[in-house]
Amino acid sequence: MRQFLCALAVGAIGIAPASAAPRAVRPAKKAAPAPVLQVTPAVLQLDGKRDERQLLVTAVYPDGRRLDVTRTATYLPPKETLSITGGRVNALRDGKFALRIRYAPAGSRTVETTVRVEARNSRAERQVSFLNDVIPALTLAGCNQGACHGGQFGRGGLRLSLLGYDPDADYTALLHEGGGRRVNRVSPERSLLLLKGTLALPHAGGMRLSPGSTALATLQRWVAEGAPGPREGEPSVVRVAVTPSDRLLKRAEVQQLQVTAHYSDGSTRDVTRLALYNSGNDGVASVSGEGLTRAVAPGAAAIVVRYQGQAAVARVAAPFARMDRYPDLPRTNFIDALVQREWQRLGLVPSVPATDAEFLRRASLDLTGTLPTPEQVETFLADCDAEHQAGPSSKAQGSGGAESTGERRSRKVLPNSSPGPSRARERLVDRLIASEEWTDYWALYFGDLLRNTKKTSGEKGLWALHNWIRASLRTGKPYNEMVRELVASRGSAVRHGAANFYNAAKTPEDLAETTSQVFLGVRMQCARCHNHPFERWTQADYYGLAAFFPGIKRKQSETDLLILHTAEGQVQHPRTAVGLAPTPLGSDPVRVAGEERPRALAVWLADPKNPFVARNIVNRVWARLMGRGLVEPVDDVRVSNPPTHPELLDALTRDFVQHNFDLRHLMRTIVSSRAYQVSSRPTPANERDDRFYTYYRARRLMAEPLLDAIGQATGRPEKFSGFPAGYRAISLPDPGLARVSLLDTFGRTARATTCECERSNSPNLTQTLFLVNSDYIQGRISDDNGVVATLVKAGKPDAEIIRRLYAGTLSRYPTPQELAAALGFLQEAEKKREGFEDLLWTLLNSQEFLLQH
Amino acid sequence: MFDIEFGRKRDCTGVGRREFLRLGALGAFGLSLPQVLRAQAAQAAAPDVNCIMLWLVGAPSHHETFDPKPDASKEIRGEFGVTRAKNGELFGELIPQVARVSDKFSLLRAVNHTDGDHDTAQFQVQSGYPFNPGLTYPSFGSVVGREKGFQAGLPPYVLLGGIKSEGAGYLGDLYNPLSITEDPAKNGFSVKEIRPPSSVTEKRFDRRQRMLASLDRFRADTEKRGPVSQSLDGFFGRAIDLITSPAAKKAFAISEEPQKLRERYGMHRLGQSCLLARRMIEAGVRFVTVSNGGWDTHADNFSRLKNELLPPFDQAYSALLEDLDQRGMLANTLVVAFGEFGRTPTVNPAAGRDHWPRVFPVALGGGPIKLNRVIGASDNVGGEPTDRPVSVPDLSATIYKALGVDYEKEYLTPDGRPLPIVYHGQPVNELF
Numbered sequence A: 001m002r003q004f005l006c007a008l009a010v011g012a013i014g015i016a017p018a019s020a021a022p023r024a025v026r027p028a029k030k031a032a033p034a035p036v037l038q039v040t041p042a043v044l045q046l047d048g049k050r051d052e053r054q055l056l057v058t059a060v061y062p063d064g065r066r067l068d069v070t071r072t073a074t075y076l077p078p079k080e081t082l083s084i085t086g087g088r089v090n091a092l093r094d095g096k097f098a099l100r101i102r103y104a105p106a107g108s109r110t111v112e113t114t115v116r117v118e119a120r121n122s123r124a125e126r127q128v129s130f131l132n133d134v135i136p137a138l139t140l141a142g143c144n145q146g147a148c149h150g151g152q153f154g155r156g157g158l159r160l161s162l163l164g165y166d167p168d169a170d171y172t173a174l175l176h177e178g179g180g181r182r183v184n185r186v187s188p189e190r191s192l193l194l195l196k197g198t199l200a201l202p203h204a205g206g207m208r209l210s211p212g213s214t215a216l217a218t219l220q221r222w223v224a225e226g227a228p229g230p231r232e233g234e235p236s237v238v239r240v241a242v243t244p245s246d247r248l249l250k251r252a253e254v255q256q257l258q259v260t261a262h263y264s265d266g267s268t269r270d271v272t273r274l275a276l277y278n279s280g281n282d283g284v285a286s287v288s289g290e291g292l293t294r295a296v297a298p299g300a301a302a303i304v305v306r307y308q309g310q311a312a313v314a315r316v317a318a319p320f321a322r323m324d325r326y327p328d329l330p331r332t333n334f335i336d337a338l339v340q341r342e343w344q345r346l347g348l349v350p351s352v353p354a355t356d357a358e359f360l361r362r363a364s365l366d367l368t369g370t371l372p373t374p375e376q377v378e379t380f381l382a383d384c385d386a387e388h389q390a391g392p393s394s395k396a397q398g399s400g401g402a403e404s405t406g407e408r409r410s411r412k413v414l415p416n417s418s419p420g421p422s423r424a425r426e427r428l429v430d431r432l433i434a435s436e437e438w439t440d441y442w443a444l445y446f447g448d449l450l451r452n453t454k455k456t457s458g459e460k461g462l463w464a465l466h467n468w469i470r471a472s473l474r475t476g477k478p479y480n481e482m483v484r485e486l487v488a489s490r491g492s493a494v495r496h497g498a499a500n501f502y503n504a505a506k507t508p509e510d511l512a513e514t515t516s517q518v519f520l521g522v523r524m525q526c527a528r529c530h531n532h533p534f535e536r537w538t539q540a541d542y543y544g545l546a547a548f549f550p551g552i553k554r555k556q557s558e559t560d561l562l563i564l565h566t567a568e569g570q571v572q573h574p575r576t577a578v579g580l581a582p583t584p585l586g587s588d589p590v591r592v593a594g595e596e597r598p599r600a601l602a603v604w605l606a607d608p609k610n611p612f613v614a615r616n617i618v619n620r621v622w623a624r625l626m627g628r629g630l631v632e633p634v635d636d637v638r639v640s641n642p643p644t645h646p647e648l649l650d651a652l653t654r655d656f657v658q659h660n661f662d663l664r665h666l667m668r669t670i671v672s673s674r675a676y677q678v679s680s681r682p683t684p685a686n687e688r689d690d691r692f693y694t695y696y697r698a699r700r701l702m703a704e705p706l707l708d709a710i711g712q713a714t715g716r717p718e719k720f721s722g723f724p725a726g727y728r729a730i731s732l733p734d735p736g737l738a739r740v741s742l743l744d745t746f747g748r749t750a751r752a753t754t755c756e757c758e759r760s761n762s763p764n765l766t767q768t769l770f771l772v773n774s775d776y777i778q779g780r781i782s783d784d785n786g787v788v789a790t791l792v793k794a795g796k797p798d799a800e801i802i803r804r805l806y807a808g809t810l811s812r813y814p815t816p817q818e819l820a821a822a823l824g825f826l827q828e829a830e831k832k833r834e835g836f837e838d839l840l841w842t843l844l845n846s847q848e849f850l851l852q853h
Numbered sequence B: 001m002f003d004i005e006f007g008r009k010r011d012c013t014g015v016g017r018r019e020f021l022r023l024g025a026l027g028a029f030g031l032s033l034p035q036v037l038r039a040q041a042a043q044a045a046a047p048d049v050n051c052i053m054l055w056l057v058g059a060p061s062h063h064e065t066f067d068p069k070p071d072a073s074k075e076i077r078g079e080f081g082v083t084r085a086k087n088g089e090l091f092g093e094l095i096p097q098v099a100r101v102s103d104k105f106s107l108l109r110a111v112n113h114t115d116g117d118h119d120t121a122q123f124q125v126q127s128g129y130p131f132n133p134g135l136t137y138p139s140f141g142s143v144v145g146r147e148k149g150f151q152a153g154l155p156p157y158v159l160l161g162g163i164k165s166e167g168a169g170y171l172g173d174l175y176n177p178l179s180i181t182e183d184p185a186k187n188g189f190s191v192k193e194i195r196p197p198s199s200v201t202e203k204r205f206d207r208r209q210r211m212l213a214s215l216d217r218f219r220a221d222t223e224k225r226g227p228v229s230q231s232l233d234g235f236f237g238r239a240i241d242l243i244t245s246p247a248a249k250k251a252f253a254i255s256e257e258p259q260k261l262r263e264r265y266g267m268h269r270l271g272q273s274c275l276l277a278r279r280m281i282e283a284g285v286r287f288v289t290v291s292n293g294g295w296d297t298h299a300d301n302f303s304r305l306k307n308e309l310l311p312p313f314d315q316a317y318s319a320l321l322e323d324l325d326q327r328g329m330l331a332n333t334l335v336v337a338f339g340e341f342g343r344t345p346t347v348n349p350a351a352g353r354d355h356w357p358r359v360f361p362v363a364l365g366g367g368p369i370k371l372n373r374v375i376g377a378s379d380n381v382g383g384e385p386t387d388r389p390v391s392v393p394d395l396s397a398t399i400y401k402a403l404g405v406d407y408e409k410e411y412l413t414p415d416g417r418p419l420p421i422v423y424h425g426q427p428v429n430e431l432f
Helices: A002-012 A130-141 A167-175 A192-197 A214-224 A334-346 A356-368 A374-389 A423-434 A436-449 A454-474 A479-488 A497-504 A508-520 A539-546 A594-606 A613-626 A646-658 A663-672 A703-714 A741-745 A765-773 A775-781 A787-793 A798-810 A816-828 A832-845 B002-010 B017-027 B033-043 B096-100 B118-127 B140-148 B202-215 B222-244 B246-252 B259-265 B269-283 B301-326 B392-402
Strands: A036-040 A043-047 A052-054 A056-060 A066-068 A074-076 A082-085 A088-091 A095-103 A111-120 A237-243 A246-248 A254-256 A258-263 A268-270 A276-279 A285-287 A292-295 A299-307 A310-318 A552-556 A561-565 B050-056 B082-084 B090-092 B106-112 B157-160 B287-292 B333-338 B360-365 B385-387 B410-412 B418-420
Touching (some): A043 A052, A056 A095, A066 A254, A192 A214, A237 A310, A285 A299, A310 A334, A356 A374, A356 A613, A356 A663, A436 A454, A454 A561, A479 A613, A703 A741, A703 A775, A703 A832, A765 B222, A775 A832, A787 A798, A787 A832, A798 A816, A816 A832, A816 B202, A832 B202, B106 B385, B106 B392, B140 B157, B140 B287, B140 B392, B259 B269, B259 B301, B269 B287, B269 B301, B360 B392
Parallel strands (some): A043 A111, A246 A310, B050 B333, B157 B287
Antiparallel strands (some): A056 A066, A082 A088, A095 A111, A237 A258, A254 A292, A299 A310, B333 B360, B410 B418
């Protein structure tokens, strides 16, 4: 490909070599408009013999299209001034040069531009820095990665810190351990480091330092210079930046990245060749070790660039389809504007809007974990009917056509009415989020998150925290206030439910990890043992957070547990053994009296300016309602795991904070959007989308709502031992208390980890066997007091019973065809009641029942 | 003999499954039947090889089992002596019965990798790939399931033993094992889920299925509802196959085995699970993992091996090999016994041994694998390979080759990347 382009480039300016393939010189149909060349940086300053800078050359076409031509352009520096490979420029001598860059696009005229280059000290060899040269070389060669010498125990006796986070220890390991043979100052070439890395001696890790590589050259020079160690006060990398940071590519198109490291002394350095590159989504975009990324398939990928403990991300996307005119889609609120912007960018079109019945079932399950009753189905659909008949409201304009209309019993669908946001839906949402079931369902969610169990808090503590969560939700306590109370609470754990926060996690380390993952969405576990390999968090950050908690004490009495915040205890850095001041993540140390430490953290967490807390809960709630987090996993926020829709996450967060951390407001905003109210049925055009919300992501009902739904639909709700009749699974303070195998089979959580991923919603064979065969299901279907027996006893007409069973399970009425088929099967049954039971079995086993859709 | 004839008449490809099982049960009584069965097995042109994997979770010490170092110092050789196995090799003295059947398997003594963490090493050994937090690679059983599919209504991959094992990863939920959590050593063992409730007659069950096929509109539209819908649909089909399969019912009826044979396997979970595994293979399951835990002996290595771990293992593993051989099933059943790594050469102050992935043995026999071989060796403390090291991908390639799976075949990951079943692995050709 590259050769092909070169041939074209040369051909266009009329000096085509004879060898140019005839095929390559395609006659242009008509002269395409010529692009303009754009070069970054516009002025290039080189300082030092080894200073090397990556140029990015882009051909910008009049229609706005951009093409990376860094590797296909021709570089024409004045003679013997600069050496250039792949757009990387290195000075051969000092001076100011004009570097001409020429590009010959296919089908239009050749274009050219000039870049000014200033080179200084081009012969001055800088002393090799252990911190800023040797460690990056070891990292680049892979020596200190987790699978090799960077592992917990090292390899073959040599242990290096993971990706070089501990230069002092690495220096000791290389110079003083291993019998001093690893680095030989007297005969540098006999250093084991070089002999093994180049495979001159056997090395289990294979060839790491190939001849001619930058890493080998750096290490050789370092050893030759006497292998100096880390120097006091040396500048360190504080930030890396990658250009371009956001790029839309066509399939198979490439883009060179350019990476700059910013140092603590304000200096910068081009580290394009030294950084590590990973694609967050290999299937969409690949990236080479030299920072050349290539679009492989439609979608979006984050290219993660890491250098010296810092990370940056370039977002690369490739459209699903090219659309010259994008349809004008209706919007409810800012969510739609921002979701649609991505659709438009990527050439994605959403599925049709969900029907009213679909919306009822979906919103009821998402907001309250509860299936609508047949009565609610009837009321809501009648409400919608009335509104549709009164004429389309201003908000009910839609672009999609209505789907199957079986839900609309005994009425004609108005030809121009289309489902979508309506006042009836708004009223439904208001009713749902004001309901007791809303409190139940979200209390279950927070119970999971806070790991509220009898095992850790005892019977009384379990109930105290459960009741506190419920009261907080019911009264609409702002979320930041909930967090503040949890962390600041002290005293009787029976009277102050929130104080049981200190039961689920007990040691300062556990509390640091819990606080961080649950409230900030940051996984700090890595930094317990070493600096986080994908993130800026260090061990100092980890133990700085743990330093809020060493004073937590528990005093157990016969009837109560006292949570005490004392001034005792201090947390030390495990490597340096220096005592650490309590420090919130990414913030300055806090100076407070020892017993006030947790409160100080609580104040920081609850501050509306806190950069993590609101964002994280917004992302978690979004993930619950939309089926996928804007950041996924929801509790793994890091630079190298960027959101799919950064502006949307920002906007949602801002809106949530402006509305005083009101969870109900947040949920109402999300479910009111058209993005939420789209059908779960993908179209051929969007079925390959898995993260842009072009269709609602169908998912299996969670264990507790499923148990309740089966109970409600069969008219035989579960009776939990030790709880009054009518108590539902979503209301249990700890679902682990219920001895119902269904909950285990369908993946309830044991509330053992701080990860939402502990709950499993994936289907398996055992679940299917349970639904098909278990006495549990059969018993409920055929119960003498169950829904079938009751309806048959009441002598209702067959069609009425069928409609009722449909409404109670699928939250819709049967289509005429379904009704006819069901009546037909009913004729086959020896006993009518058994026929209805079989219909109920069928409905419970149907995907339409098992899925939230 | 009548049964065999009857079977042939019913099914021209060989013995019908149901009949085959009856013979299997009879085999332990009759003297002549083993020969008959062996003849049956030999008749099949290219035997389709299935697998029983004894998955010793926590990692057994190689010093006390397949690679003792009697000449090393006390802190290395440990507290036990050795026994001379039938193949001439030295085994730990606490597995005498396994030593007596050492001609029914071969040993790879220098398998090695570099991961000393249980979870990630288990993952690696079962999948052939180093652990990757971003992509879960499929394990042996799932790959075999995907390649060989369902047979006689039985799922291809069954997990016994009650300990979680690795699953299907990116191949999708459909290829996860059917996990039987009940303990077959318990009285009245039965797998209730595979029978419809007693009040539902066959006719009615059939009607229910037809109703679902006709009324579940999502199912009719499966392709259009995304991956969760597809897996639900897949599982439903598998469930019906399993429920309606006479072979399945029969396979789980372990009580039909003669008491004497049950006792030979051992009346404990491991023993009965091995026996059940044999029945499942006979019924058509492709891959049975029998998981067995407790091997992580950081402390009290010796008393725990002696009192808890080795006697049941010795009994169950040797019985399984003997029984399979007697039935002629070893020719088409690969039996693999191993853990995720070995244990440290030096005994620690708690009389335990810690994690040691640098060298450990894997026992495997059956199918096309040559028996009675010992390939590779560790050094004189059992610390490093000295001969014929075998990497994890090599081991995977060996197992897949024995099972007739094309290990170079590529699968597509959900994000569209082609990945070979085994990456950079070569089978140990000395075993073929």
